[in-house]
Each structure stands twice: as C-alpha cells, then as structure tokens.
Amino acid sequence: MQEKNRSVDGELQARVQDLQARYAQCIDDALLDQWPDFFTEDGRYLLTTADNVARGLPLGMMYATSQRMLRDRIAALREVNVYEAQRYRHIISMPVVARDGDVVRAQTNFFVARIMHTGETMLFATGCYRDSISVANDGSLRFAEKIVILDSRQIDTLVAIPL
Amino acid sequence: MQDSARHWPAEGMVRVPYWVYSDRDLYAQEQTRIFQGPTWNFLCLDAELPTPNSYRRSSLGEMPVVVTRDKAGKVHAFENRCAHRGSLLCINDSGEAKNIVCVYHNWTYDLEGNLFGVAFRNGIGGKGGMADDVKPELHGPRKLRVEILGGLVFGTLSAETPPLEQFLGTEIVKHIKRVMRGPVKVLGGYNQMLPNNWKLYMENTKDSYHASLLHTFFTTFRLNRLSQRGGLVVNHSGGAHISYSLTADVAGKEYEQAGMRSAQEGFTLEAPEQLFKSVDEFGDGIGLQILAVFPNFVLQQIRNSLAVRRLVPKGQEQSELVWTVFGFESDDAEMIDMRLRQANLIGPAGFISMEDGAAGGWVQRAVNTAPDILSVVEMGGRGIESSESRVNEAAVRGIWTEYRRYMDL
Numbered sequence: 001m002q003e004k005n006r007s008v009d010g011e012l013q014a015r016v017q018d019l020q021a022r023y024a025q026c027i028d029d030a031l032l033d034q035w036p037d038f039f040t041e042d043g044r045y046l047l048t049t050a051d052n053v054a055r056g057l058p059l060g061m062m063y064a065t066s067q068r069m070l071r072d073r074i075a076a077l078r079e080v081n082v083y084e085a086q087r088y089r090h091i092i093s094m095p096v097v098a099r100d101g102d103v104v105r106a107q108t109n110f111f112v113a114r115i116m117h118t119g120e121t122m123l124f125a126t127g128c129y130r131d132s133i134s135v136a137n138d139g140s141l142r143f144a145e146k147i148v149i150l151d152s153r154q155i156d157t158l159v160a161i162p163l
Numbered sequence: 164m165q166d167s168a169r170h171w172p173a174e175g176m177v178r179v180p181y182w183v184y185s186d187r188d189l190y191a192q193e194q195t196r197i198f199q200g201p202t203w204n205f206l207c208l209d210a211e212l213p214t215p216n217s218y219r220r221s222s223l224g225e226m227p228v229v230v231t232r233d234k235a236g237k238v239h240a241f242e243n244r245c246a247h248r249g250s251l252l253c254i255n256d257s258g259e260a261k262n263i264v265c266v267y268h269n270w271t272y273d274l275e276g277n278l279f280g281v282a283f284r285n286g287i288g289g290k291g292g293m294a295d296d297v298k299p300e301l302h303g304p305r306k307l308r309v310e311i312l313g314g315l316v317f318g319t320l321s322a323e324t325p326p327l328e329q330f331l332g333t334e335i336v337k338h339i340k341r342v343m344r345g346p347v348k349v350l351g352g353y354n355q356m357l358p359n360n361w362k363l364y365m366e367n368t369k370d371s372y373h374a375s376l377l378h379t380f381f382t383t384f385r386l387n388r389l390s391q392r393g394g395l396v397v398n399h400s401g402g403a404h405i406s407y408s409l410t411a412d413v414a415g416k417e418y419e420q421a422g423m424r425s426a427q428e429g430f431t432l433e434a435p436e437q438l439f440k441s442v443d444e445f446g447d448g449i450g451l452q453i454l455a456v457f458p459n460f461v462l463q464q465i466r467n468s469l470a471v472r473r474l475v476p477k478g479q480e481q482s483e484l485v486w487t488v489f490g491f492e493s494d495d496a497e498m499i500d501m502r503l504r505q506a507n508l509i510g511p512a513g514f515i516s517m518e519d520g521a522a523g524g525w526v527q528r529a530v531n532t533a534p535d536i537l538s539v540v541e542m543g544g545r546g547i548e549s550s551e552s553r554v555n556e557a558a559v560r561g562i563w564t565e566y567r568r569y570m571d572l
C-alpha cells in the first residue's frame with residue numbers, strides 16, 4: 001500500500017488504530033466473551049501461517065465464518081477444552097490503512113507474549129493481522145475478515161486463546 | 164549408559180520405567196538403534212514432491228534427510244550431509260533442482276545422492292586440487308531405501324528392515340489404502356513443538372483409552388466414545404495399530420452415569436452445522452480412524468479431516484510434530500470447505516487435538532524426578548492382541564514390545 005494510493009483521512013486512521021488496540025486489549029484482559037463482537041455477523045476469522053499463505057494453501061488452525069462460530073470457540077475454551085491457565089500480551093504496530101470501496105483494509109503487526117500461570121513467559125507469536133473492516137451506518141467499525149498470519153509455522157505446545 | 168544401569172522391570176511390557184523419558188544415553192542410542200535402525204520412517208507425502216527434479220527436507224529421527232524426485236519421477240532419499248566437510252547439502256525446505264549442490268564448497272550430487280562433481284578437483288593451473296587416489300565418494304551421504312504406499316513415502320537406513328508391507332502387516336496396509344484412496348491435494352500444515360520426549364507422543368497416539376476421557380469435545384459431541392462400535396487392531400510386531408470407531412450414534416449414558424468430566428450434557432454449540440458438516444466419503448461408516456506406526460507416523464481421519472503427522476525427536480525432553488493436512492485432487496469446492504471447517508478439530512488449536520500438545524508435557528514434568536518408578540499399562544489385559552474394545556492399552560504395550568526389541572532392554 002503505497003502512499004499515493006492511500007486516501008485515508010487522519011480520523012479513519014485513528015479509529016482503525018483504536019479498533020486494533022481495543023481488540024488486543026480484549027484478548028489480553030481475557031474478556032473473551034466480547035471477542036466475537038469485534039466481527040460482523042458473518043465475519044471470517046482465519047489463523048494461519050505465512051508459509052501456508054505463501055504457498056497459496058487455505059488451511060487454518062482456527063477458522064470461523066460467523067460470529068456464532070467465534071462464540072462456539074470461546075464457549076469450548078471456557079467449558080470443554082483442557083489447558084493450563086495462561087494469558088497473552090499483545091504489542092501491536094501502527095496499522096497501515098487503505099480504503100477499498102466500502103471496505104477499509106488494514107495491516108497491523110503484532111508480537112504476542114504468552115504468560116503461563118507458572119510465571120513462565122515467552123515470545124509466543126509474531127505476525128500480522130490482514131483485516132477487512134466494515135463501516136456500519138452508525139460509523140462503527142467491525143472486522144468482516146481477520147486473517148492472522150503467523151510468521152513461523154512452529155507453534156509451542158498449543159494455541160488455546162485466539163490471537 | 165552402563166550396561167548394568169538400566170534393566171526393564173520383570174513385569175515386562177505392562178510396566179514402563181520413567182527413566183525411558185529422561186535418560187540422555189538412551190536418547191542417543193534410540194537415534195541409531197530405532198530411527199536409523201531397522202524401522203520404516205514416514206518422510207513426506209508423495210504429493211509434496213509435485214514435479215520431477217524436486218526435493219524437500221525431512222529426517223530420520225534427528226538425522227537430516229533430503230527426499231528427491233528425479234527426472235524420471237522416481238523418489239529417493241539420502242542423508243543431508245556433504246561427503247566433504249559434513250555441511251548440510253540442502254538448506255531450503257523444498258524446491259526444484261536438477262542436482263543438489265553443497266553451498267559450502269560447491270560439491271555436486273545427483274538426485275540419488277551420488278557425488279559427481281568436486282569443485283577444482285584437479286586444482287587450477289596445475290596447482291592445488293586433490294590427489295587422484297582420494298575417493299571422497301566413499302564418505303558420501305548415507306542412502307535410504309524408499310518405499311511408497313498409498314502416496315506415503317517411507318524410508319529406512321537399514322538393509323535389514325523387512326519390505327514395508329511386511330513390516331506393517333496386512334491390516335495396517337488395508338487401512339492405509341482405505342484413507343489414501345486417490346491423488347492427494349495438500350491443504351496446508353503447521354508444526355507443533357511438544358514439551359516432552361518423543362515416546363510420550365507416540366504413546367498418546369497409541370492410547371485409545373484416553374481419547375474420549377481427556378478430549379471432552381469428542382465425548383460431548385459423541386464424535387468418539389468408547390461405547391461406540393469400533394475396534395483396536397495391533398499388528399504382528401506391536402509397532403503399528405489402528406483405532407477406529409463408527410459414526411453411528413449410540414444413546415448410551417455410560418459417561419454421564421460415571422460422572423465423567425468429559426460428558427458435558429448441557430453444552431451445545433450455536434453453529435454446529437458450520438463445524439461438523441461431513442460426508443461418509445469412504446462409505447463404510449467409520450467416522451474416526453487413527454493409524455500410528457512406530458516410531459514416527461500418524462495417519463488421521465476424523466470425519467473428513469485427514470492429516471499425516473510426522474514425529475521428530477528434538478532432545479530427550481522435546482519433540483516436533485509436523486502436520487500436513489490434505490484432501491484429494493478430486494475434491495470439489497464443497498468438500499474442501501468441509502475439510503477446512505473440520506480442521507478446527509485438529510492441530511495445535513484443535514478442539515480435539517489441543518490437549519495432546521500438552522498431555523505429554525504433564526507426564527514429562529511429573530516423572531523427571533521419578534526415574535525408577537513404573538507406570539501401569541494394564542487396561543485391556545497384558546498382551547498386544549487386537550480387540551473390539553478400545554478400553555485397552557494393547558497398542559501402548561505393543562510399542563514397548565518393539566522398543567525393548569530394538570533397544571535390547
């Protein structure tokens with residue numbers, strides 16, 4: 001996204017940045033019940049690797065095509081799956097924002113540390129969010145699509161909490 | 164390891180001493196006796212070498228391996244080590260090449276692993292170079308025997324390993340062919356680092372007893388219950404097994420009556436059809452088949468979610484699981500969509516599989532300080548016979564039978 005192709009005003013830039021910051025905060029504060037609300041009703045979420053993307057392969061580790069599926073993910077995490085207590089801390093970059101018709105596209109880099117209940121802390125993931133953001137009539141922003149692209153194809157132990 | 168230091172308990176394969184997961188000397192011996200010994204190791208899918216003159220990296224245990232497809236289409240595998248100074252020959256994961264050229268000093272190999280070019284072998288201008296009687300070819304990378312079964316490429320370093328189908332046995336071959344029913348289309352992959360000794364993961368895949376107890380998701384949605392019809396097939400050697408169950412639902416209340424954590428009757432999904440939609444693509448009603456071959460291979464079918472998993476030891480307390488998820492060239496868009504949705508069940512973030520990434524670590528952390536204490540492996544008797552019941556640890560006993568044979572323990 002080169003400078004000349006951008007027609008994004010400062011206000012939109014600031015609002016996308018705010019959206020990303022709130023998204024990361026929601027996960028880091030473990031308010032996961034609110035996580036699906038960042039998406040449109042038929043929003044897509046794909047957690048994949050740079051390697052899969054580069055090879056044009058569609059597989060994801062997490063894949064959802066609706067808010068309902070995202071809520072199922074969180075419900076399973078809360079009630080069904082077994083994993084040790086842990087949380088994340090996101091550090092996100094300034095998003096690169098562009099308008100594409102009615103859709104706003106944004107790419108935002110992240111570092112995520114994972115903090116285990118034992119205190120063990122590690123750099124768990126680096127990568128970028130490749131997002132399509134839909135602007136509602138009231139001006140609010142939601143993800144129509146969020147593709148989480150991990151730089152490495154190597155995952156430590158498991159991914160319980162979404163990224 | 165001193166010979167007198169380690170003795171298998173007198174009870175035999177129904178007991179496993181915890182030192183097997185932490186002994187450094189044993190780990191080094193496993194590399195030579197098992198991975199480089201008379202076993203078939205899964206290397207990659209045939210489909211991952213898509214064209215003539217292509218290669219990809221793999222391994223036999225920790226030993227790095229290059230797998231190639233030559234100009235004529237034949238698959239070869241050899242050690243990824245130059246005859247000269249021992250550098251890796253291939254540093255890229257995969258690619259296309261007519262020859263394999265060592266980047267360090269430009270020594271060149273054909274796709275069978277034969278050294279045919281030594282840079283400046285005769286020196287330059289009559290100076291330097293190597294004497295005529297030096298035979299670097301004698302130090303070349305070790306070559307593997309390769310066999311392909313149903314699109315799965317296996318390799319072995321030992322001349323003593325029986326032919327692949329004989330090594331596996333007829334039932335295992337049949338169930339490999341059942342899943343590998345046509346040309347494969349790779350859908351993607353990822354690697355999962357497991358915080359445990361490689362054998363703990365191998366045991367986990369062999370343990371049909373744990374699946375519906377640890378993995379609540381299985382039980383809650385009746386994807387796999389031990390009360391469902393199915394079976395456990397262990398091959399003649401003990402090293403390979405199949406655990407399977409039929410999709411046909413049973414309304415049994417065994418888990419609920421026993422108060423199992425894994426039976427959460429009240430739990431429902433909002434969008435089950437977006438996750439579970441599936442077809443009986445093999446036409447036999449088997450909704451789940453886990454097939455594992457000691458020491459490094461798992462073939463998984465959970466409904467329409469198909470994957471191969473290749474286990475790589477990374478030191479005695481860590482291993483890497485390389486997942487490749489696939490469908491078939493004949494899949495239509497709807498079929499691929501189903502497979503991608505069901506992929507939520509597997510892998511490091513899988514509704515079902517995520518616990519397996521951690522379970523081995525829970526054992527590892529607990530037993531490191533209990534090397535001389537023994538685990539109890541007596542579910543379903545004391546032998547390695549096949550059974551209709553999956554409340555059974557016969558396949559776990561099977562790999563310890565194999566392990567002791569290779570390790571002379």
